Amino acid sequence: MTKAITINNLTYQYDDQDLFDGFNLSVEAGEWVALVGHNGSGKSTLAKLIVGLIVANGGDIDVFGERLTVDSVNDIRAQIGMVFQNPDNQFVGATVADDVAFGLENIELPSDEMPQRIDEALHTVGMENFKEREPHTLSGGQKQRVALASVLALGPKIIILDEATAMLDPEGRATIMTTLQNLKAQFGAELTLITITHDMDEAALADRIVVINDGRLILDGSPDVVFSKSQTMHDNGLELPFAGELTARLTVKPEKYLDERELIHWLSPSNK
Amino acid sequence: MAITFEQVNFSYGAGTTLANPILHDINITIADHQVTAIIGQTGSGKSTLIQHLNGLLKPTTGQVIVDDLIVTNTTKEKQLTKLRAKVGMVFQFPENQLFANTVLEDVMYGPLNFGYKTDEAKQSAQSALKMVNVAENLWQKSPFELSGGQMRRVAMAGALASNPDIVVMDEPAAGLDPKGQAELLALVSNLKEAGKLVVFISHQMDHVVSVADQVIVMQDGHVAAQGTPADVFNRDIDWFKSVNLDLPRAGQFAEQLRANGVSLSRRPLTLAELATMINEEYEHE
Numbered sequence: 001m002t003k004a005i006t007i008n009n010l011t012y013q014y015d016d017q018d019l020f021d022g023f024n025l026s027v028e029a030g031e032w033v034a035l036v037g038h039n040g041s042g043k044s045t046l047a048k049l050i051v052g053l054i055v056a057n058g059g060d061i062d063v064f065g066e067r068l069t070v071d072s073v074n075d076i077r078a079q080i081g082m083v084f085q086n087p088d089n090q091f092v093g094a095t096v097a098d099d100v101a102f103g104l105e106n107i108e109l110p111s112d113e114m115p116q117r118i119d120e121a122l123h124t125v126g127m128e129n130f131k132e133r134e135p136h137t138l139s140g141g142q143k144q145r146v147a148l149a150s151v152l153a154l155g156p157k158i159i160i161l162d163e164a165t166a167m168l169d170p171e172g173r174a175t176i177m178t179t180l181q182n183l184k185a186q187f188g189a190e191l192t193l194i195t196i197t198h199d200m201d202e203a204a205l206a207d208r209i210v211v212i213n214d215g216r217l218i219l220d221g222s223p224d225v226v227f228s229k230s231q232t233m234h235d236n237g238l239e240l241p242f243a244g245e246l247t248a249r250l251t252v253k254p255e256k257y258l259d260e261r262e263l264i265h266w267l268s269p270s271n272k
Numbered sequence: 273m274a275i276t277f278e279q280v281n282f283s284y285g286a287g288t289t290l291a292n293p294i295l296h297d298i299n300i301t302i303a304d305h306q307v308t309a310i311i312g313q314t315g316s317g318k319s320t321l322i323q324h325l326n327g328l329l330k331p332t333t334g335q336v337i338v339d340d341l342i343v344t345n346t347t348k349e350k351q352l353t354k355l356r357a358k359v360g361m362v363f364q365f366p367e368n369q370l371f372a373n374t375v376l377e378d379v380m381y382g383p384l385n386f387g388y389k390t391d392e393a394k395q396s397a398q399s400a401l402k403m404v405n406v407a408e409n410l411w412q413k414s415p416f417e418l419s420g421g422q423m424r425r426v427a428m429a430g431a432l433a434s435n436p437d438i439v440v441m442d443e444p445a446a447g448l449d450p451k452g453q454a455e456l457l458a459l460v461s462n463l464k465e466a467g468k469l470v471v472f473i474s475h476q477m478d479h480v481v482s483v484a485d486q487v488i489v490m491q492d493g494h495v496a497a498q499g500t501p502a503d504v505f506n507r508d509i510d511w512f513k514s515v516n517l518d519l520p521r522a523g524q525f526a527e528q529l530r531a532n533g534v535s536l537s538r539r540p541l542t543l544a545e546l547a548t549m550i551n552e553e554y555e556h557e
Contacts, residue, residue: 040422237450264529
């Protein structure tokens with residue numbers, strides 16, 4: 001399999017403190033990885049290091065086989081799209097369509113190709129009916145979907161969402177999660193997704209969960225494997241999804257980790 | 273120090289052709305020394321409601337009474353200054369409002385504006401920073417060097433530094449990690465123990481259940497319900513759908529169990545309660 005991202009022996013100091021000291025991680029092409037950790041665990045810093053917004057003190061980062069250096073950074077950024085936490089800080093256009101067009105102008109896409117790209121990207125995130133709307137009239141969840149469309153229009157191989165749902169209400173959060181699932185269904189192996197979050201219901205959607213704390217890799221595995229380590233999660237300032245927290249308190253427990261729907265089935269009379 | 277809304281209506285652009293009515297006939301009493309949560313879907317009028325608590329907005333008709341101060345449409349700005357000294361307001365994502373060179377200066381800004389002398393302001397700022405658990409080695413740093421969670425706490429200290437009797441917070445836990453959320457809930461409880469009246473807006477029903485004494489449910493600018501969490505969250509599930517709100521997670525889980533043929537004797541509102549009920553159910557078998 002192709003590696004989308006390989007991080008080898010990464011070191012990074014901030015304010016004279018080692019945030020990363022010999023950190024290793026690799027992400028397969030087409031994987032959906034949730035990077036989780038409490039506030040200040042280093043997860044956002046890692047994302048910034050990958051796209052070269054900040055520079056590591058040592059170690060290597062390869063993106064699709066290309067080493068991240070001063071010379072390659074623009075090339076690598078062209079392959080990675082990022083969506084940040086605050087929906088209000090990511091708009092430049094006067095309308096939704098203009099906003100998506102901004103990125104396309106930057107890559108000097110011929111203007112006759114733009115309308116189709118804009119339409120496709122907005123369609124993918126379910127915002128095609130909002131093309132002419134002014135961004136400030138949108139809800140938080142809608143704004144984040146437009147931010148995602150702006151990134152998608154550029155055809156990235158990797159999208160990193162850095163706590164993109166943290167500022168949204170429950171409804172907005174749910175629409176983003178659905179959009180990400182649709183995206184994964186549509187693009188499959190063509191798109192590598194990294195979601196940085198401390199919301200475990202969001203992390204549960206990923207193929208793989210990587211837990212970091214103080215710049216160290218704590219757990220790495222599929223959601224059911226990671227969520228079966230309730231003590232480790234709690235020790236690192238994280239919670240399990242509701243079903244996991246409930247299971248941890250049951251006197252009679254299922255043999256393996258069950259998500260909410262499975263746990264309800266396991267508890268129901270038809271299972272006895 | 274209780275708060276009363278009497279027949280409060282509020283419109284943006286009142287008296288113009290663009291008048292946009294937001295709040296309709298609000299009659300509520302918010303009791304002293306208690307924690308009151310305001311819930312309702314986005315756009316239901318929660319933020320507009322709390323902006324009446326410190327006179328940022330004045331009722332178009334009706335009156336808001338805070339302690340001995342009455343706020344109506346004609347209340348003068350000078351009166352509102354008195355009100356603002358009583359009411360500490362923490363907005364959504366308050367870390368966006370930090371501005372000073374150091375953490376300590378940022379927190380001192382409020383008290384200085386309310387007429388504290390420099391050393392008094394410094395003392396109040398320091399005790400507020402301790403209250404919200406901002407470590408002393410951060411006090412001389414720029415607030416912009418801090419992590420998101422630390423910035424949130426500094427901003428809260430700014431609202432608490434002038435020792436207001438009433439603390440109002442708009443979604444104080446939004447975006448915090450589980451540990452930060454737990455600390456925030458502990459802070460709310462501490463404020464209550466210190467004798468303050470606390471009002472907070474939340475989308476997280478589990479937070480409401482864990483710290484609120486009273487709940488006000490807003491829908492389309494009306495008060496749709498008011499009562500204790502136990503009263504409100506034991507309403508029929510269809511009612512929750514009608515106001516577009518979720519039950520606390522334990523209640524949601526219990527409803528799904530019910531749909532799958534497991535009936536619990538009552539609706540649990542917390543994880544601990546739910547776990548106990550399921551464990552008891554199994555022991556009977």
